[in-house]
Structure formats: C-alpha cells, structure tokens
Amino acid sequence: MNKRATIADVASRAGVSRSAVSKVLRNAYGISEQMRAGVELAMAELNYRPQIAARGLRGRTYTLGVVMPDLRNPFFPDILDGVWSALGGTQYQPLMAVRHAADETEQALMEMMLDRKLDGFVLIAPMVSRDYLWRLATTVPVVMLGRHETGGDFDTVNNDDEQGAFLAVCHLIEQGHRRIAFFSFEPPEDGAVNPVVYRQRGYIRAMQAHGLDNFLQICKTRSGGSDDEDRQLAHSVLTAPSRPTAIFAWHDTVAINVLAEAQELSLRVPRDLAVVGYDNFHISALPQLQLTSVDQDAHTLGAMAAELLIERIEGRTEPVHHTTQPTLVVRGSSLTSAAASP
Template identity: 45%
Template sequence: MATSQRRRRVTITDVASHAQVSTTAVSKVIRNAYGVSPAMKDRVQAAIEELGYRPHAAARGMRGRTFTIGVLLPDLRSPFFAEILDGLTEQLGDTEYQAIMIQGGTTHKSERRAIDALADRQVDGILIVAPIAAKTRLEELARDIPTVVLARHERSAVYDTVFADDDAGAQLAVEHLIDLGHRRIAHIAHQDNARARPADLLHVIRAETYKRVMRDHGCGDEIAIATTSYSAEGGLEGARELLSRSPRPTAIFAGADQAAFGALAAVHEAGLSVPADISVIGYDNIRLAALPNIALTSIDQDGVVMGRAAGRLLLDRIEGRTSAVRFAVVPSLVVRRTTAPPSESGQGPASTSAPT
C-alpha cells in the first residue's frame, strides 16, 4: 500500500494564523509592499521560515503576477539558444522571476500551440526566439503580454526586438574570404516556412548580404547558393551540391556553424582538404568550433549579451514601459584554420570532369 497521503501545501492563511496576523499583512510582506512595520515584517518572515511557506503561483496568477517568463524556442538543438538562456537567467538572477521554456517546433500549428500554452499559463512576459509566425500574430500577442522577439529584425510598435547585426556579420565573413583572394565563394542558406517579411529573417539577411558583397567586389557572376537548412545534415547536403558544380567553389560561407560542420564533412567526403582546396567559414562561433582539430573560422555573436538584454527589456516592459526598443549586437570575425588563400591550381586533385 503505497498510500502516504499527499500533503496539503502550506498556504498564506496558515502563515497568518501562525504569526497571529491577517493574510493581508502576510501578503504585503511577501510582496514587500508599502505599509508594514519592521516588527510585523520580522514576525511574518519568521513564520514563513518556520512553516516553509512558498506562495502558490497559480493563485497569485489569478490576481497579480505569476513571476514567470515564458521562453519559446524552436528546438533544443542549437547551442546558441543555450547561451541566450544563460544570459536571460543571469539577468533574472535575484529577481523573483523564473524562466520556463517551451518548444515551438517547426510548424505553424505547433508554434501556435506553444504560444497559446504560455498565454494560458499567464506568464508575465514572453521571449520568442526565432519565431516563424507572422508579425501580425506576434503583435496580437504582444498587445496582451509583454513580449520581446529575438533573432528577427523587424520594427514593431508593440514589442521589442533583440538581434545581431547579421548584415555586418555576413559582410565580415564574405569579405574575409575575398581578402584572402577567393572569388568563387558559395553560400549555404536556410529555408523555413516563416511568415515574416523576408528582409526581417536573419538567414535571408545573411544570404542577401552575401549576394550584395559578392556583387560589390565584382564577383556577382560567381554567386552560388544552396538552400537547405542551418543544420549538420543541411550543410552536408548543401555542400555536396555546391561541390558538384563546375567550376567548383574555392570557399563556402555556411550560414551557421552546424551547417559548416556538414560542409566540412562534404569536403572531406569529396576527397578534398580544408583549407588547402576549400575554405569554410561558419556563423555563430559555437563552442565546438574552437576545438583544435576543427578550428572553424566563424562569426561570433554574443548570445549571453542578447539573452541579458532580452531579460532586461522584458522586466522593463512588465514594469510598465510601452515604448518599443530595438537592441542590436555587433558580431565579430574569429579567424581559425579553415580559411586560407585559395590554391593556385584552379581545381583541386579530386575535380570531376565537366558535364557533357
């Protein structure tokens, strides 16, 4: 018989009667609201301590705040999200607020369900990371709940945005390769079914900037893009396709490090070497990129700073700010050993014969 009655939680009433005061007084102490004498405060806090009382979030949510920040992540697979969360957690640090996460998935339906779930749970604020929902839907949400959108560039009057300057970052990447002497630079892009204005999506910006910079340096004819996804599998597939083209590119700019890993694999698979035959540059500078055997050249953007900023903006909004803010982080180039000047011999040893 594994019964063992589920214990009743200790409530504010228990504390009040134990401390011989009203529940109102206890509530005030908890929220350190105006109108409690030091004596009262001590007394109540002692009772709280003694009984191990913890306020019941659902009940609080009925009247006031839930002290909960909801974070919507598309998935848990990107190491970059972990950094954002670290920043957010740090910012929430000693406040009473707690971050909870929810997985949005890749379809509109699943993302919708996740957002609704957060709204149903009466979170005090929402951080939406790289959503695929349309701007109008996000604004609808933001009218009800303080909202910060991370990783999209749009300008909204009702929510704040936090993002890295992807235009600058992509320019750093492509110009780094051009400075090394490359001209046949290919790009691996990402495709999802986001309903945002394309120009507000970071992966579109990276791709567009790639094209612009190529043209600016007279390499407009060398533009070659494989559109797959920002993942290892996507990078592998995309790079395979790019490497099969003729003439073969001498460098690949992958829109994300994960994709760059896939690209490295494809290069290896083709019997070519990095950076002798092909240079590869990634984006995000995830930790694995720094391992000495990988040593991936990448674009660093400080996820922790972005997470911190998002947290602060959210807290401000909860406190009542209504004006909208855009917070941009500036990325930087981290040169490692996957990029080098192109080899003199136009095509490497493993070049397959041209078609037809």
C-alpha cells in the first residue's frame, strides 16, 4: 500500500518550504500565483489530501456539516442543490448526515461531526432541544432552516409559512369552497417553532378573514406519522356525514396520500374534493397528480443558508433571520368550476 503523501512531500516536490505549502492550503495572503500553481501541481501529482483533523488544529477545515431529517422527502435534495451552488467556487465542502426521528440520534450525529473539527452547521428542520441548540451555537456557527426561532447566537432562513398557508386557503375559498379542512400533525417538544404551527395560523387567518369560523376543521396525526396514518385520517374525514369539499395539507406527501384515499373512495378531484399541498415537490406537477402546492423555493433557502454560514465563519457576529416569500403554484387538483355548497 502506498504511503499517504504528507505536507513535507508536497514541499519537497514543489521546491518550497512546508510553511509555504501551509499558506497555500489556508489561502493565506502573500503567496505569489507562481508559487501557488507550483504547490497545487505538486499536490495533484502526489494525490495529496490534507487531513481534516490536522487542518482543524491550524484553523479552518473548510468542511461544513449539513444535517437533514431524511432522504425520502423530495424537498430536501432541492435545499442541498442550493447549498452546493452557494459553495461552488469556494474551498468549503459539505459533509452530510441524515438523522432518524429521535432527538438523541440527531444530537449524537452533531457531536460526532463536531469531533471532526467542522467549521459550522446547516441544520435542516432540527429537532434537538432548545437548550442544546443554543449551547451548540455558542461553540460553532449555526444556520437553521425550517425552525422559526430567534434569540440565540445563530442564523435562520425560513419561508413565510403563515403567508403560504393563507395564500393556499384563500385560493380554495375563491374556488367556492367553505368546508375546508387543514391536515396537520402534533408537533413535538418546542413545537411553537415548527413550521406546521405557522401554517395552521395561516389557515385560521384565511378562514376567519372570510367569515368561515364555523367551518374550521383541523385534523392531526401524531408527530412523524406514517403514510398509513395519513390515509387513515383521510378515510375517516372523507367518509364523515358532512365531509369537507377541500383539504389543505401541511405537506405535499400528506396531500398525495389524501389524493390516493380520495381515489380509493371514488371521489373525483377536483369536482368532489379539491386538494392543496405545501413544498411543491417536482412530482406534484406529474399529470397523474397535478397537485396545487405552495412553493418555498428550496434552492434559494439552501443557497442563502450556506452563504450566511460562510459569513458567520468569516467573522460576522450579529444574528441574521431571513424570511423568503412563498408562491402558490395552481394546478388541476384545486381548479373547480363549482364547489359543493355548505
């Protein structure tokens, strides 16, 4: 097995000192382009890769931790695309981790990544406790997406979830619907910062703004519910004596499960039931679905989070909390000429 090249090997090949190689690695001031080119050529010829731990002892590792809830949600890869695009042309590289539902799993992942001397974290919809999160942000730069929290030493990037829900429900009302149900879930501990709470506020605000307080119907599964739970909830709601004529789901996956159950019950969409989701998955535009959905622009969210994190790493100390504006993408699942009367 070939020995891994060291910084001394690179210096010898390039004909420079080890401190000069270190300066190139750190992108330090005062290195000529000729010397930089020679060192980079030597590193390429030797297949030299700096050890992260060693780089961490000298300063930055140029490695960012990205922690996400799961890989099955089509929304998260779009966020990652935004992160990667923002890191293009920089020295920073993302190291990704996927948690399971348990808070302890997510915290253990973060601790493991901290041991590798990461420069900062992008946390996507983190579920760790408020106390842990606030402590973490005092030791390493942190940017969060999908958690409406302020006050700590961290940055956040969020969609205006309340306004997105308001747009969705107003659209259904404009289509003639009155009995509009909101499909939600019970948020975990620290649930007040969860996007679903803000979307519920938007649903209620839209219904009240149109004098539909008597038709408020909030239907919930447990936190982290499964597709089967979504289908069971949809079945019970859609077979009730006075079923809603429209359902606004907090998430596209839930909306797709509602569409599946409606088909099972021989309900025609959108004539018998209009459905709107949230997140605007790519598959929502498929002809078989044509799901109306609220678009958060996941790419922009990811890019903005990465940019804010680099700013933090490079010296900014004041917290930044950025909110993007949603748009409603109207498709066939909600366009109905005449909704059933109350």
